[in-house]
Amino acid sequence: xxxxxxxxxxxxxxxxxxxxxxxxxxxxxxxxxxxxxxxxxxxxxxxxxxxxxxxxxxxxxxxxxxxxxxxxxxxxxxxxxxxxxxxxxxxxxxxxxxxxxxxxxxxxxxxxxxxxxxxxxxxxxxxxxxxxxxxxxxxxxxxxxxxxxxxxxxxxxxxxxxxxxxxxxxxxxxxxxxxxxxxxxxxxxxxxxxxxxxxxxxxxxxxxxxxxxxxxxxxxxxxxxxxxxxxxxxxxxxxxxxxxxxxxxxxxxxxxxxxxxxxxxxxxxxxxxxxxxxxxxxxxxxxxx
Numbered sequence: 001x002x003x004x005x006x007x008x009x010x011x012x013x014x015x016x017x018x019x020x021x022x023x024x025x026x027x028x029x030x031x032x033x034x035x036x037x038x039x040x041x042x043x044x045x046x047x048x049x050x051x052x053x054x055x056x057x058x059x060x061x062x063x064x065x066x067x068x069x070x071x072x073x074x075x076x077x078x079x080x081x082x083x084x085x086x087x088x089x090x091x092x093x094x095x096x097x098x099x100x101x102x103x104x105x106x107x108x109x110x111x112x113x114x115x116x117x118x119x120x121x122x123x124x125x126x127x128x129x130x131x132x133x134x135x136x137x138x139x140x141x142x143x144x145x146x147x148x149x150x151x152x153x154x155x156x157x158x159x160x161x162x163x164x165x166x167x168x169x170x171x172x173x174x175x176x177x178x179x180x181x182x183x184x185x186x187x188x189x190x191x192x193x194x195x196x197x198x199x200x201x202x203x204x205x206x207x208x209x210x211x212x213x214x215x216x217x218x219x220x221x222x223x224x225x226x227x228x229x230x231x232x233x234x235x236x237x238x239x240x241x242x243x244x245x246x247x248x249x250x251x252x253x254x255x256x257x258x259x260x261x262x263x264x265x266x267x268x269x270x271x272x273x274x275x276x277x278x279x280x281x282x283x284x285x286x287x288x289x
Contacts, residue, residue: 043067100199112214113191121149121283124189128227134245142166144173150268151276157252163200189214
C-alpha cells in the first residue's frame, strides 16, 4: 500500500521527470533527518513537559523505558534544537556567603595591599593556589609568603582545592611567624583572591586573629603579582622534574625540598641577592618590628 506522502513524491517525480532517488538526495539533509524522526516528536515533547529538569541523558532513558523508543544521544540533541524543544533546567547558582557579600559591598576598598606601601618584612603576607601536573595526575599547591622579604612561611599540597588546603597553609604560616618573632608591633596584611577557599568562615576567622584581611578585586591577578611571579618561576624551573614524578607522596617531598631551597639558598634580586631567610633574619636582628 502506498502512503499519501509516497504518492505525492511519486507525482512530483513524474511531473519533473526525475527519479525518487534523485529527489531524496536533493532534499535538505536537516529536513530529511527531521522527517525521519517526526513520529517521536510528540513523545519527546511530553517527556520534557512532565520532567522539565531532565537533560538529554534522562530524556533518552525515559523514551527507551516508557515508550520503547531508541534514539542516539547526539541525534536527540540535534532534534531538540531543530524542534525548538528547550530543556527548562534550573541551574543552581551558588549563593554568596556573608563574607562574600561584605566583599562585594566594599568593592575596591577590600584591597588593603594595593593601598599600602610595603617596605619591610612582616607587613604583608600574600597567598594563592596553583595547579601542578605530574605523572600521577594533578594536585594543588597553596603558598603563604612575605610580600617584601619573599620568605615562604607556609604551604600545603593537596589533591583538591578545598578550604582545608588554605587552612593548613595558614596554620603553618602563623606558627612559622611566631617562631621567627614573638611580637609584631602591628597586625600584618593577609592578602588573597576572593575564591571560596579564602572567603570561608574558618579561614577568615583564623586570619583575623593575627592579621588584617585584604582581597584582590574580582578577575585581577595583577593585584597579587608576587604570588604570580613565585608560581611562574617555581613551575618553570622545576617543570621537567615535576612531570616525571609518579606519586603524590614523592611530589610532596619534592615540593618540600624546593621550598627549602627557595627560602634558604636561592638568591633573590629584590632583597639584595641573598636568600629570603637571611634577609628576614638580618631584618629581625637590626630592626624592631
